[in-house]
Amino acid sequence: MSALLHINENRVLQLLDWDKVFHVIEGALESVASNHVIQSARSVIDLKETNFMFVMPGKLRDDNGETLGCKIACHFPGNTTLPPLMANILLMDALTGELQAVIAATGITAWRTAAASAVATKYLHNENNKILAIIGAGAQGRIHAICLSYFFKFKEVRVWNRNRERAVRLVTELSNDSKWKCSFKACETVQSCLSDADVVVTTTGTDVSIVKLDWLKPSAHINAVGVGLDCREIDDEVYKAANVYIDHWDGAKEELKHLIDIGIQFKGQIGDLIRGSIKPPPKNSLTIFQSLGMAVEDCAVARMIYDLHMQNK
Ligand SMILES: NC(=O)C1=CN([C@@H]2O[C@H](COP(=O)(O)OP(=O)(O)OC[C@H]3O[C@@H](n4cnc5c(N)ncnc54)[C@H](O)[C@@H]3O)[C@@H](O)[C@H]2O)C=CC1
Numbered sequence: 070m071s072a073l074l075h076i077n078e079n080r081v082l083q084l085l086d087w088d089k090v091f092h093v094i095e096g097a098l099e100s101v102a103s104n105h106v107i108q109s110a111r112s113v114i115d116l117k118e119t120n121f122m123f124v125m126p127g128k129l130r131d132d133n134g135e136t137l138g139c140k141i142a143c144h145f146p147g148n149t150t151l152p153p154l155m156a157n158i159l160l161m162d163a164l165t166g167e168l169q170a171v172i173a174a175t176g177i178t179a180w181r182t183a184a185a186s187a188v189a190t191k192y193l194h195n196e197n198n199k200i201l202a203i204i205g206a207g208a209q210g211r212i213h214a215i216c217l218s219y220f221f222k223f224k225e226v227r228v229w230n231r232n233r234e235r236a237v238r239l240v241t242e243l244s245n246d247s248k249w250k251c252s253f254k255a256c257e258t259v260q261s262c263l264s265d266a267d268v269v270v271t272t273t274g275t276d277v278s279i280v281k282l283d284w285l286k287p288s289a290h291i292n293a294v295g296v297g298l299d300c301r302e303i304d305d306e307v308y309k310a311a312n313v314y315i316d317h318w319d320g321a322k323e324e325l326k327h328l329i330d331i332g333i334q335f336k337g338q339i340g341d342l343i344r345g346s347i348k349p350p351p352k353n354s355l356t357i358f359q360s361l362g363m364a365v366e367d368c369a370v371a372r373m374i375y376d377l378h379m380q381n382k
């Protein structure tokens with residue numbers, strides 16, 4: 070039996086590339102709408118003391134054949150030296166079920182989530198992208214600022230965090246990188262961060278609503294990334310006023326009951342928009358991509374990393 074292949078976090082980060090990740094995530098979102106995937110809502114185990122484990126198995130069929138994988142993610146918010154969210158993906162041979170590789174997936178989780186938001190932004194709001202507002206400067210906030218700046222060439226990127234020092238740290242990091250042509254700004258309040266923003270990303274997962282309808286531009290697009298049964302970072306009134314899209318129905322039925330309970334009717338999956346099987350929202354309307362994250366996004370990027378690793382050994 071051959072030794073088990075482990076692709077570590079450093080190697081994964083060397084191989085990740087925004088154009089490639091965008092392409093496979095756009096394909097994965099479309100495959101969901103075309104019923105070329107097998108996945109369910111993730112299973113979540115409450116480990117107590119605010120720690121959780123998430124198990125996300127899936128199978129994807131696309132131009133590259135079939136991919137079978139399972140991500141295991143641990144959320145330990147008390148971590149100080151290690152990231153609060155860490156993950157690994159088991160990649161299996163889709164024909165035999167044999168384990169092919171264990172792939173570090175902390176970076177993959179961040180990149181594929183930001184890429185899904187970029188795909189959603191392309192289909193829901195690919196115009197007039199002048200100001201980007203990032204609410205929450207953790208791992209997702211940081212990677213969304215990078216990914217959306219890469220694809221949409223904003224003039225200004227604003228960051229708000231409850232602890233302002235963290236927003237300032239992120240803004241300093243991004244401002245010091247000469248590849249960005251936009252200005253970065255740390256905001257004192259959520260309201261000032263959102264004011265006139267064309268695209269918004271929420272990444273706090275907080276159970277208190279911090280994004281209010283009156284503070285948003287009526288034509289804004291929001292990528293709502295915070296996840297959790299108690300997550301209420303966006304006020305109900307915003308959902309009621311917006312055209313809301315999701316990544317997958319199975320996850321939405323399980324994890325978005327609080328929105329279904331207040332009468333929110335999701336317009337469809339991003340993959341339906343990609344396929345053209347539903348109409349896009351009216352121009353200049355308020356839109357939300359309610360992202361939950363999907364196993365098949367992880368499968369698609371893990372397979373991409375595996376192939377690149379094998380080609381460049
Ligand atoms: N949609 C998706 O596919 C994914 C969603 N997530 C979710 O995204 C969210 C962020 O994840 P990470 O960036 O990895 O976490 P993180 O811990 O690195 O960052 C969270 C940020 O939110 C802020 N925050 C936390 N509680 C807050 C509160 N009560 N009020 C205001 N700000 C608060 C923190 O200061 C921090 O800056 C989580 O809800 C996580 O579950 C994570 C991975 C994928």
Ligand SMILES: O=C(O)C1=NCCCC1
Pocket residue numbers: 123142144154178296361362363
């Ligand atoms: O999609 C994911 O991966 C996750 N989403 C929410 C929290 C943990 C992991």
